[in-house]
Amino acid sequence: MLQSQLPNFIRKESPRDEEAVSARLLIRGGFVDKLASGVYTYLPLGIRVLKNIESIVRKEMDALGAHELLMPVMHPKENWEKTGRWKTLDVLFKIAGRDKKEYALGPTHEEVISPLAQKAIFSYKDLPLGLYQIQTKFRDEPRAKSGLLRGREFLMKDLYSFHASTKDLDAYYEQAIKAYKKVFKKLGVDTVLVEASGGTFSKFSHEFQVFLESGEDQIVYCKKCGLAQNREINDTREGGPCPVCGAIVSIRQGAEVGNIFRLGTKYSEPFSLTYKDAKGNTHPVIMGCYGMGISRLMGTIVEALHDDRGIVWPAEVAPFDAHLIELPGTNGKAKKLYKELIEAGIDVLYDERSVSAGEKFAESDLIGIPVRLVVSSKTGKKIEFKKRNEETTKLVDETFIRKYFKK
Amino acid sequence: MLQSQLPNFIRKESPRDEEAVSARLLIRGGFVDKLASGVYTYLPLGIRVLKNIESIVRKEMDALGAHELLMPVMHPKENWEKTGRWKTLDVLFKIAGRDKKEYALGPTHEEVISPLAQKAIFSYKDLPLGLYQIQTKFRDEPRAKSGLLRGREFLMKDLYSFHASTKDLDAYYEQAIKAYKKVFKKLGVDTVLVEASGGTFSKFSHEFQVFLESGEDQIVYCKKCGLAQNREINDTREGGPCPVCGAIVSIRQGAEVGNIFRLGTKYSEPFSLTYKDAKGNTHPVIMGCYGMGISRLMGTIVEALHDDRGIVWPAEVAPFDAHLIELPGTNGKAKKLYKELIEAGIDVLYDERSVSAGEKFAESDLIGIPVRLVVSSKTGKKIEFKKRNEETTKLVDETFIRKYFKK
Numbered sequence: 039m040l041q042s043q044l045p046n047f048i049r050k051e052s053p054r055d056e057e058a059v060s061a062r063l064l065i066r067g068g069f070v071d072k073l074a075s076g077v078y079t080y081l082p083l084g085i086r087v088l089k090n091i092e093s094i095v096r097k098e099m100d101a102l103g104a105h106e107l108l109m110p111v112m113h114p115k116e117n118w119e120k121t122g123r124w125k126t127l128d129v130l131f132k133i134a135g136r137d138k139k140e141y142a143l144g145p146t147h148e149e150v151i152s153p154l155a156q157k158a159i160f161s162y163k164d165l166p167l168g169l170y171q172i173q174t175k176f177r178d179e180p181r182a183k184s185g186l187l188r189g190r191e192f193l194m195k196d197l198y199s200f201h202a203s204t205k206d207l208d209a210y211y212e213q214a215i216k217a218y219k220k221v222f223k224k225l226g227v228d229t230v231l232v233e234a235s236g237g238t239f240s241k242f243s244h245e246f247q248v249f250l251e252s253g254e255d256q257i258v259y260c261k262k263c264g265l266a267q268n269r270e271i272n273d274t275r276e277g278g279p280c281p282v283c284g285a286i287v288s289i290r291q292g293a294e295v296g297n298i299f300r301l302g303t304k305y306s307e308p309f310s311l312t313y314k315d316a317k318g319n320t321h322p323v324i325m326g327c328y329g330m331g332i333s334r335l336m337g338t339i340v341e342a343l344h345d346d347r348g349i350v351w352p353a354e355v356a357p358f359d360a361h362l363i364e365l366p367g368t369n370g371k372a373k374k375l376y377k378e379l380i381e382a383g384i385d386v387l388y389d390e391r392s393v394s395a396g397e398k399f400a401e402s403d404l405i406g407i408p409v410r411l412v413v414s415s416k417t418g419k420k421i422e423f424k425k426r427n428e429e430t431t432k433l434v435d436e437t438f439i440r441k442y443f444k445k
Numbered sequence: 446m447l448q449s450q451l452p453n454f455i456r457k458e459s460p461r462d463e464e465a466v467s468a469r470l471l472i473r474g475g476f477v478d479k480l481a482s483g484v485y486t487y488l489p490l491g492i493r494v495l496k497n498i499e500s501i502v503r504k505e506m507d508a509l510g511a512h513e514l515l516m517p518v519m520h521p522k523e524n525w526e527k528t529g530r531w532k533t534l535d536v537l538f539k540i541a542g543r544d545k546k547e548y549a550l551g552p553t554h555e556e557v558i559s560p561l562a563q564k565a566i567f568s569y570k571d572l573p574l575g576l577y578q579i580q581t582k583f584r585d586e587p588r589a590k591s592g593l594l595r596g597r598e599f600l601m602k603d604l605y606s607f608h609a610s611t612k613d614l615d616a617y618y619e620q621a622i623k624a625y626k627k628v629f630k631k632l633g634v635d636t637v638l639v640e641a642s643g644g645t646f647s648k649f650s651h652e653f654q655v656f657l658e659s660g661e662d663q664i665v666y667c668k669k670c671g672l673a674q675n676r677e678i679n680d681t682r683e684g685g686p687c688p689v690c691g692a693i694v695s696i697r698q699g700a701e702v703g704n705i706f707r708l709g710t711k712y713s714e715p716f717s718l719t720y721k722d723a724k725g726n727t728h729p730v731i732m733g734c735y736g737m738g739i740s741r742l743m744g745t746i747v748e749a750l751h752d753d754r755g756i757v758w759p760a761e762v763a764p765f766d767a768h769l770i771e772l773p774g775t776n777g778k779a780k781k782l783y784k785e786l787i788e789a790g791i792d793v794l795y796d797e798r799s800v801s802a803g804e805k806f807a808e809s810d811l812i813g814i815p816v817r818l819v820v821s822s823k824t825g826k827k828i829e830f831k832k833r834n835e836e837t838t839k840l841v842d843e844t845f846i847r848k849y850f851k852k
Contacts (some may be wrong), residue, residue, distance in 0.1 A: 044564040073517050080515040108487040112482050112598050133540050136585050158452040178543050191519050
């Protein structure tokens with residue numbers, strides 16, 4: 039894309055009302071815009087990142103054999119009363135329609151998917167079943183101050199699994215953990231699997247936490263034996279003894295990017311979600327749920343991968359493959375290179391604008407495309423090649439670039 | 446996909462609480478599920494159709510040079526007070542957060558995009574600019590009784606254009622009309638461009654209407670001169686004289702699938718959305734907006750294209766390219782064919798289930814995949830080929846099928 043054609047939402051000044059460095063960089067770089075506390079617009083550069091994250095997640099969910107659907111934002115009050123959460127979940131946004139009925143704006147979808155699943159689950163032959171969506175959710179957060187890390191309106195992937203036995207749930211749960219690890223690896227974020235409070239069915243749930251100074255969770259972490267527990271279930275202090283191996287634990291700050299639960303029959307029972315076994319006997323379906331914060335991941339990646347000059351996107355989620363910068367006096371060489379790279383299937387942002395070299399380089403570092411290509415009167419027949427996460431530059435030819443991006 | 450793997454949301458009975466034939470067929474076919482009046486889940490088959498529609502729309506918006514973004518559902522009350530619509534738009538759903546602030550659930554996004562655009566528009570050089578999204582919208586409809594044709598929660602494509610002159614807006618408006626016509630042609634729906642009430646800036650807005658008995662709008666239509674006006678601006682009765690050519694007009698029912706407006710400075714003025722001309726003088730930006738109902742199109746296509754047995758999807762939006770049905774006694778021939786077609790890039794739903802031939806055929810007609818392929822002991826080395834919109838069958842070989850789907 040020609041950079042002159044891209045609407046320029048880049049800002050020189052850092053926003054004053056954002057505490058998180060990820061929010062400041064994403065706003066300055068023109069990826070997101072803040073409309074209200076915890077409520078953001080994804081701008082043209084930002085939606086490219088979001089779609090890349092979505093497509094990585096979708097691929098692994100499909101590989102699990104799960105089926106995508108799209109459930110509504112508006113949930114009837116009755117559904118939430120059936121589980122008791124209309125009153126107990128204090129982050130529920132509620133609306134009333136002109137029909138005098140009340141609705142919750144869904145922060146999660148157990149209350150919708152459980153009665154829905156009954157329409158496709160009759161016998162043990164219909165199990166296991168995995169259904170997921172990538173959908174906008176709402177939580178009336180008291181402290182929405184960390185940019186995309188804690189939104190009031192945010193994008194989630196939520197997968198629900200349905201089983202005839204706890205053994206089958208357990209096997210699926212392990213497969214889901216593997217799928218999550220694959221996703222996070224592709225996204226370039228290091229996660230730690232952390233035990234957290236589990237609710238009714240299992241002792242623990244599991245969170246995928248990214249250790250970050252700016253994370254809002256506290257994790258009791260033992261380097262020696264690998265114990266990792268959310269402080270909500272383990273009140274050992276920094277320097278205290280590990281309850282498993284006795285070594286000294288540390289307390290790490292974590293940003294939670296995924297959370298998975300064995301739900302058991304907690305939601306199938308109130309909605310009479312049952313199946314018939316081979317003998318014709320009826321049993322409640324056993325469920326699991328697997329959340330992943332899509333917009334939160336966008337923030338977390340930036341929180342983890344940035345430097346003083348801006349964002350350092352991993353190649354898999356970057357808005358473009360390469361940033362081609364043209365400096366004066368190149369006699370159409372940059373334009374020719376741009377066309378050839380595009381034809382070779384490389385997604386290039388081509389800065390052909392008449393602005394200073396300093397401004398072009400600063401903006402390029404800020405928006406963090408993984409590879410920068412510079413064509414100037416000084417580079418002769420070659421092109422200056424620099425990775426965003428390295429300091430060294432080298433002069434290369436077009437063949438090198440094509441080979442580098444060969445997928 | 447193996448049909449045994451696809452969760453089976455197909456229903457034998459027609460839902461009692463749906464008036465529109467499209468809603469009845471989409472629910473029976475397992476494309477959507479109704480959660481509340483005007484609020485639907487898109488099931489695995491349905492989301493495939495939705496994504497096909499989205500991708501056709503996205504392609505034409507990109508070809509217009511517009512940039513995709515994603516704006517929030519939650520809009521601060523202040524924005525809607527600035528335009529006066531907080532009080533005047535009676536379909537606005539409103540929520541209050543624990544921050545004691547009020548928000549509208551966006552039914553349209555002029556109140557968000559106008560202040561947003563000011564962050565990328567400074568001079569005439571930044572114009573024209575086109576920004577669009579495909580996003581979930583909310584309207585507290587008094588009569589949400591037509592399935593996807595009138596949802597309270599629905600998916601829209603909304604494009605906003607920004608210009609330095611009315612001449613430039615007019616040129617863009619014509620280009621947008623062409624893009625819309627291309628989209629509807631690809632989707633297989635015949636639309637008529639209808640004049641409707643235009644608001645402040647231009648005499649008329651334009652609606653893209655599909656003539657359908659079940660449509661909720663009334664259109665004054667003159668076959669002779671082509672006059673087409675919504676009855677809200679023309680109260681000629683059936684059989685009355687055409688105000689343009691004097692011929693006899695008819696009143697047709699229409700389902701509106703797109704609506705485009707010249708907004709002028711209606712929204713740029715309250716939000717001080719301005720640009721500087723070449724001399725440095727400041728002017729309000731001139732705007733246009735272009736809506737298209739994505740989920741409504743899904744309903745409209747079914748409303749227009751169905752028969753007694755079920756849906757007749759156009760190939761471009763169908764959930765699969767072909768429906769391969771295996772009957773008993775084929776010795777693995779169907780399975781082999783399935784693998785080969787999938788390898789050839791043809792998206793096949795393969796019904797390998799042990800259910801009766803009658804049930805397979807009835808379900809196949811109901812879900813409306815454009816091509817049905819039957820492999821049975823009677824077809825020998827050949828395959829029975831039938832188009833959903835034709836009655837004739839013929840025996841073909843695999844080469845014929847591959848050629849048929851060559852894109």
